[in-house]
Amino acid sequence: MTDAPHVTVDPFAGAVRKFGEPHPARAVLRAAGPIVQAEAPAGGPVWIITDDVLAREVLIHPQIVKDPAYAPASWDPRTAGLEPAAAAQPSLTTYDGPAHERLRRAHAPLFTARRMSDYSDRIAAHAHQLLTGLADAGGTVDLMADFTTRFPLTVVCDVLGVPLDRIDQAIAACRGMYSDDPEEVGAAMAAFGELAAAALSDGRDGLAVELLDRIPNEITETQLHYLLFTLIYAGQLTTDPSLGFLLARVFAAEGATSEATTIDEFVRETLRLHPPAPFSLWRFTSADVELAGVRLPARSPVLIDIQGINTDPGRSIGPDLTFGAGPHYCTGAQLAQLELRAVVEVLRSGFPRARLAVPLAELRQVDLGGIQGSRLAALPVRLRG
Ligand code: HEM
DSSP: OBOOOBOOSOTTOOEEEETTOOOTTHHHHHHHOSEEEEEOTTSSEEEEEOOHHHHHHHHTOTTEEOOGGGSOTTOOTTTTTOOOOTTTSOOTTTOOHHHHHHHHHHHGGGGSHHHHHTTHHHHHHHHHHHHHHHHHTOSOEEHHHHTTTHHHHHHHHHHHTOOGGGHHHHHHHHHHTTOSOHHHHHHHHHHHHHHHHHHHSTTOOSHHHHHHHHSOTTOOHHHHHHHHHHHHHHHHHHHHHHHHHHHHHHHTTHHHHSSOOSHHHHHHHHHHHSOSSSBOOOEEESSOEEETTEEEOTTOEEEEBHHHHHTOTTOOSSOOSTTOOGGGOOTTHHHHHHHHHHHHHHHHHHOTTOEESSOGGGOEEEEOSTTOOEEESOOEEETTO
16 A cells, blocks of 8 residues: 655646646646645645546545545635535535435436426527627627626526526625625525525426425425525536636637537537536545555545546546536536537527637636636627627
């Protein structure tokens, strides 16, 4: 049994780099081995998996769990960005084993490709309406400021049944989650509660109401609000930066040089190269575990380097890890891809002369730090050429 090699680069540092410039830590992590040790943002070691096969083993390992109750005792849950422990708050993202399976069974049938395809026309209509509004305002628009957050929130709220006059509230709540001020985060969570309650109110007929009928009986109304918060927030947090990268690639005409022959393939390729969740969410060992000859004591934090694995030049072709794998595979994968495809289609059909308002080389992406991904700082575009 050996120790995992320690890396000296900080894979969690915030930074600004050119769009498309590789993240400086990825190759270093990969070169160090299939499992490497770094300093966790909340202190102490974190074990990072850089190998595709080992990652898939970890993602189904019964003793590598999501429940923050197993986080290192020294971590401050707030600075570590941890959710409440599973015993305090049921969530797809913190439940493990049979409890997680039950919650998945409640959610999964609502988000299948077939169910989501029922919303295709509405999703395209939202994209068209929002882009038309921006184009009509004339001149240059920053799609990162005025489109990439609003569009996925409009879609996920519409699908869940949140009234669409509450989108500004949803945007403010999502932005509030980035605050360092616990009061602002508390206010954002309260706003999410109101959005959830609105989706469940009399006469609403979105998926929130269907979820209410499907969740296990012991789940309280407040706990259901949290489940709905997870869907809204996860639906914005990821699709928002992805839209920026996708649109930048469309404007850069990378479609012409990419291997993708269809819009779906172009979307998948973008997601593989620019996964909005560059690391998995936190996992922890619930007992001593051995991985690739390395012993991890109980309560060790483990992350999957999704971006590093997706872009590993030595990786054999197969499904990427953009949406994860195993029991926690992304619930919204079909919805997200539908949204991304719809935007490319609407842009091509409705705004054929749209172009970047600055040279591609001027686009910057901001690594937000920690396990958060990166996001284009701005995407200035002239929608009518
Ligand atoms: C491009 C867009 C998206 C990407 C790349 C993405 C990525 C991911 C990844 C990697 C995971 C697994 C995390 C882990 O195992 O540690 C995940 C889980 C999840 N995602 Fe997404 N996601 C996206 C969009 C969405 C949308 C639109 C929704 C909402 C409908 C959503 C809801 C969820 C939920 C609820 C989970 C937790 C599932 C579970 O733990 O069982 N995601 N996502």
